[in-house]
Amino acid sequence: MNQEDIFLKKQWFIKSCEGKIEQFYDINLKKVIGSGTYGSVVKAALKGTKQQRAVKVIPKSKVKNPERFKREIDILRALDHPNIIKLYETFEDQRNVYLVMELCEGGELFDRIMDKGYFNEAEAHIIFLQIMQALNYCHSNGICHRDLKPENFLFLTKAEDSPLKVIDFGLSILFEEGPQKPGTQKVSMKTKAGTPYYISPEVLKGNYDELCDIWSAGVILYILLSGVPPFYGDTDPEILEAVQKGQYTTDIPEFKFVSDSAKDLIANMIISPDKRYKAQQVLSHKWMKEKNKPNKELKLNYGALKNFVGSNKLKKVALTFIASQLNEQEITHLGKLFKQLDKNGDGVLTIEEIREGLIGMSDDQSKELANVIKSIDTDGNGNINYTEFLAATMEKQLYMKEEKLYQAFKMLDVDGSGKIDKKELQQVLGKSDKIIDEKYWDDMIKEADKNGDGEIDYNEFIEMMDRFSIMN
Numbered sequence: 001m002n003q004e005d006i007f008l009k010k011q012w013f014i015k016s017c018e019g020k021i022e023q024f025y026d027i028n029l030k031k032v033i034g035s036g037t038y039g040s041v042v043k044a045a046l047k048g049t050k051q052q053r054a055v056k057v058i059p060k061s062k063v064k065n066p067e068r069f070k071r072e073i074d075i076l077r078a079l080d081h082p083n084i085i086k087l088y089e090t091f092e093d094q095r096n097v098y099l100v101m102e103l104c105e106g107g108e109l110f111d112r113i114m115d116k117g118y119f120n121e122a123e124a125h126i127i128f129l130q131i132m133q134a135l136n137y138c139h140s141n142g143i144c145h146r147d148l149k150p151e152n153f154l155f156l157t158k159a160e161d162s163p164l165k166v167i168d169f170g171l172s173i174l175f176e177e178g179p180q181k182p183g184t185q186k187v188s189m190k191t192k193a194g195t196p197y198y199i200s201p202e203v204l205k206g207n208y209d210e211l212c213d214i215w216s217a218g219v220i221l222y223i224l225l226s227g228v229p230p231f232y233g234d235t236d237p238e239i240l241e242a243v244q245k246g247q248y249t250t251d252i253p254e255f256k257f258v259s260d261s262a263k264d265l266i267a268n269m270i271i272s273p274d275k276r277y278k279a280q281q282v283l284s285h286k287w288m289k290e291k292n293k294p295n296k297e298l299k300l301n302y303g304a305l306k307n308f309v310g311s312n313k314l315k316k317v318a319l320t321f322i323a324s325q326l327n328e329q330e331i332t333h334l335g336k337l338f339k340q341l342d343k344n345g346d347g348v349l350t351i352e353e354i355r356e357g358l359i360g361m362s363d364d365q366s367k368e369l370a371n372v373i374k375s376i377d378t379d380g381n382g383n384i385n386y387t388e389f390l391a392a393t394m395e396k397q398l399y400m401k402e403e404k405l406y407q408a409f410k411m412l413d414v415d416g417s418g419k420i421d422k423k424e425l426q427q428v429l430g431k432s433d434k435i436i437d438e439k440y441w442d443d444m445i446k447e448a449d450k451n452g453d454g455e456i457d458y459n460e461f462i463e464m465m466d467r468f469s470i471m472n
Contacts, residue, residue, distance in 0.1 A: 106155025
């Protein structure tokens with residue numbers, strides 16, 4: 001491993017804490033704001049900050065299958081996309097497990113459908129594009145959601161143009177161990193999981209793959225455009241019977257003004273699995289393409305990327321931690337920019353996608369871009385994921401906020417002594433299977449240790465964060 005590079009993964013920062021959540025959060029367990037597969041959701045505030053969070057409270061008595069539950073948490077830890085709910089940390093006491101998550105206050109997609117009746121094509125497209133980008137990202141990473149329905153999408157805010165977030169990965173499963181590696185074995189799914197209106201016929205038969213999510217998404221698109229479900233009945237068994245037949249029609253008054261292009265896309269989603277589109281094909285369909293014209297082309301600033309590259313190792317760690325803890329409302333424009341740069345909608349940025357989105361680059365800068373991207377790619381997977389992108393592009397006035405710096409320092413100051421030493425860095429960052437020698441850790445301390453006592457106190461930490469980068 002190159003001594004100049006830093007290696008870290010976002011999920012290392014999502015800690016599992018034993019003990020009382022009340023020590024860290026102001027939380028009222030009686031004030032329920034929602035419910036999920038296992039438990040209730042309450043609102044909480046991170047002490048000493050203005051950060052509001054949603055906390056999913058799961059009574060251990062309700063967890064019949066601890067393995068499956070652990071899988072949901074592991075999946076959430078690894079997911080990293082602007083349209084997927086963020087997990088910040090977990091707590092556990094004798095009675096409950098607590099998942100501390102991003103707070104979405106804009107309500108369910110289901111409620112917006114109920115309020116509006118149906119959406120015009122431009123409105124439906126904005127929503128559906130976000131659903132499909134999140135889904136394509138999940139499938140590219142070998143994750144099948146298995147319970148897509150309008151209740152499992154939340155708007156971040158009440159605003160008309162609020163980002164949409166997929167929630168509730170309680171039924172999700174990893175269908176491929178190494179989705180990016182050719183020749184890996186797919187897991188065949190047999191559990192009959194899902195919700196009557198949205199479930200696919202092959203799930204009811206008990207033998208299916210990730211394309212069951214595409215069927216559910218097709219049903220959601222049908223409902224967005226018409227306000228009515230394609231399969232219906234007065235009771236669950238009647239609905240399921242209609243689903244099993246798999247026959248629906250767009251020859252109804254509600255579809256009178258819907259374009260042939262939109263109907264064609266639905267027809268390629270609500271169809272038998274052998275003919276059904278994959279997520280990438282849905283995103284490439286002409287209805288998705290012709291409507292996907294951003295009002296305003298956002299551009300990426302090369303200077304910001306260079307700044308990150310010039311930062312020392314410890315500053316990169318702190319910036320990545322802060323990026324992993326951000327509330328989407330603080331960086332909505334960066335979320336939009338990320339998705340605009342992500343031309344194929346797989347939820348990661350390649351060097352080509354970044355090159356295309358950059359402004360004002362000289363030939364020399366163009367040549368060094370590969371090295372710049374290698375430096376930003378802190379988990380070494382060859383692409384830039386969402387948290388890496390945020391760490392490299394968020395503005396200084398955001399990460400220099402007192403509460404953010406304090407949280408980052410606290411995360412590295414494992415024993416709470418008010419100083420960060422080499423052992424603590426190894427504890428938080430030494431989870432790599434790469435061989436890292438002592439010099440790597442010594443250098444990281446030296447970069448910020450002004451008085452040479454082998455430790456970094458809070459003032460030294462702030463001074464390091466405030467310093468402009470070497471390359472600036």
